[in-house]
Amino acid sequence: MVQAVEKAGANAPRVRSGRLLVVVDYAERWNIEVLARMILDLAEEAGPGYLRVLLLARMDYGLWELIASTLDRQVDDLAAPIRLEPLFASGTLESTTAFGEAVAAFQSAMKLPLKKLAPPASPKSTDNSLLGLHMAALATVLAQNNQQTIPSGADLSEFLLTHERKYWSVGLAPVLPAVVATAEIDRVSRTVLAATLFGPLGSSADARQLLRTARLAGNDADAQSLIDRHAQLYPAEEGSGTHNTAVSPYLRPLYPDRFAEDFVAWCMRRTAGRDFVLDLLKELASGRVTDLQSRALDFLSATAIRHPFVDEVVEKLVGTSDGYVHLNSRGVPYYLHRTSVTLRGGRPQTIYFFAKVRRNRQGEPTALPRDRVVKENPRNGFLTISKKKDHAVATGM
Numbered sequence: 001m002v003q004a005v006e007k008a009g010a011n012a013p014r015v016r017s018g019r020l021l022v023v024v025d026y027a028e029r030w031n032i033e034v035l036a037r038m039i040l041d042l043a044e045e046a047g048p049g050y051l052r053v054l055l056l057a058r059m060d061y062g063l064w065e066l067i068a069s070t071l072d073r074q075v076d077d078l079a080a081p082i083r084l085e086p087l088f089a090s091g092t093l094e095s096t097t098a099f100g101e102a103v104a105a106f107q108s109a110m111k112l113p114l115k116k117l118a119p120p121a122s123p124k125s126t127d128n129s130l131l132g133l134h135m136a137a138l139a140t141v142l143a144q145n146n147q148q149t150i151p152s153g154a155d156l157s158e159f160l161l162t163h164e165r166k167y168w169s170v171g172l173a174p175v176l177p178a179v180v181a182t183a184e185i186d187r188v189s190r191t192v193l194a195a196t197l198f199g200p201l202g203s204s205a206d207a208r209q210l211l212r213t214a215r216l217a218g219n220d221a222d223a224q225s226l227i228d229r230h231a232q233l234y235p236a237e238e239g240s241g242t243h244n245t246a247v248s249p250y251l252r253p254l255y256p257d258r259f260a261e262d263f264v265a266w267c268m269r270r271t272a273g274r275d276f277v278l279d280l281l282k283e284l285a286s287g288r289v290t291d292l293q294s295r296a297l298d299f300l301s302a303t304a305i306r307h308p309f310v311d312e313v314v315e316k317l318v319g320t321s322d323g324y325v326h327l328n329s330r331g332v333p334y335y336l337h338r339t340s341v342t343l344r345g346g347r348p349q350t351i352y353f354f355a356k357v358r359r360n361r362q363g364e365p366t367a368l369p370r371d372r373v374v375k376e377n378p379r380n381g382f383l384t385i386s387k388k389k390d391h392a393v394a395t396g397m
Contacts, residue, residue, distance in 0.1 A: 019050050027055040028063045029298075032362050033341055036070045066353045066362055070341050095119075095133060102137035110141070117144055120152040131256050135160065157262035164263070165189070168233065188233075190216055190276060191226050191251075193267050195234075196260045197277065197296040199251035207250040210292070214280050227251065257302070264299070265307035274313055301357040311358060323358070323365025326374050328381045332356065336385070337363030354383045 022042060027035065042051050057063050099119045107114050117140050136152075139159050143150040151159035168188045169181065194214050201207045208223035217223035227250060236249030254260035267273030277296075284293045297314065304311035324336040334354040339362055341349050351363075352372070358365060368374070368385075375384045 019052070021052045021054060023054045023056065025056045027057040028362070032066055032070060032339065036067060036341070039067075039071060063362070066339065066351060070349075070351065098130070099133055099137055102134050103141055106138050106141045110145075112141070112145055115144075117141065120150050131258055135259065157259060158266070160259065161263055161266055168192075187216060187226070188229065189267070190214070190273075191230050192233075192254060193264065193273070193276070194280065195230060195251035196253040196264060197280075197299055198292045199253045200236075201250040204250055210251070213283050213287070214276070258306075261299075261303040261306065264303055265310055268310055268313055278313070278316065297359050301359045304358075305356060314359075324368040326354070326383055328376050328383060329378075330381045332381060334383050336366055336368060338366040339363035352385050354385070 020042065022038075024030065024035065039053055042053070055063065055067070096119065100116060103117050104114055106112075120136055120140065135156055139156055140150050142148070142163055143159070165185065169185050191211065194210060194216070198210060199207075201210065204224065204227060207227050208217070208220050211217045211223040211226055212219075217226055230251060231249070234252045234254070236252055254263055264277075268277055281293055281296060284296075300310055300314050304314070326334050326336070328334060334356060335358050336352060336354055338350055338352050341351060352366070352369070353363065371388050372385050373388050375386060376382070377384070
């Protein structure tokens, strides 16, 4: 088994013998042509039946439909996708066991006495993901240690964010006056916000430039001081390769994603935080720093799935899209995107796909072509787009 790392132009892992499982973490963040090329190169070397590629990604990006459409035009023996089901249902013996293991791991990491704790009573305290379960376990350990009420549901992230802010303030309050300490904590908070939206960055020079553009630092020395403080709070995990922290250690974003999204939404509910984000995006757009702006818009689009007001805020920056929106029978809006890929032999191909977000790094919003029609799968509500004449499916979700 190997873990794939996105690096355009790099050779695929060598298949020496036996079967190969390639794990692609955060697959929706890859360039689609790099991802497709890696799969095709591996398939050629491994031979039929010897390669499996596990794409780990967030839902609703239309990723599988896009990669399947790309590969379908280049190989004949592409296996049908297998969508993985949740590991367990909430409230089952498996989830209770996993919760207990997570509690023990957090207690051990925080050097607390090992003590069995019950999961939060509310059935909506966690989702069916390991991430939701681990967040609930961490909140339960913190609440029990501080003799606080165990949070549940929507209060979970707010509770953890409050503790994160306390973490930032460690070392500041004892040595600074209260007013100065409050202002400094706010500056650290905005630094974490900028890092979460735009990081990680590959060089200290890029990180300093971002902090100066955000008006968090007046000069390079001040910016470097903020970078060093941020690195103490969130050090890069050397050698892990996850999210490229080993090669891009500057201004590491908050992880995991759900917690980071809740933090950004929490900031943008306040006028000061909302203006900070919009002003910084406008500044980057005027300076034509398109890569950073695109990265932030991708993140905000993902955040808007659970925090719809964020999408309304971003519309003030990018304007209302003229892309096609289709409301399925379950009342879920899907946004049509298109992208261009280069097939083998250098032939360009336009691919259409649906996603639950307005903006998607894999494509751009588009109107529904006149020669296409939208169909809905009655079993799951997913949409497909087909040609009107021959009904040959181009792609779908």
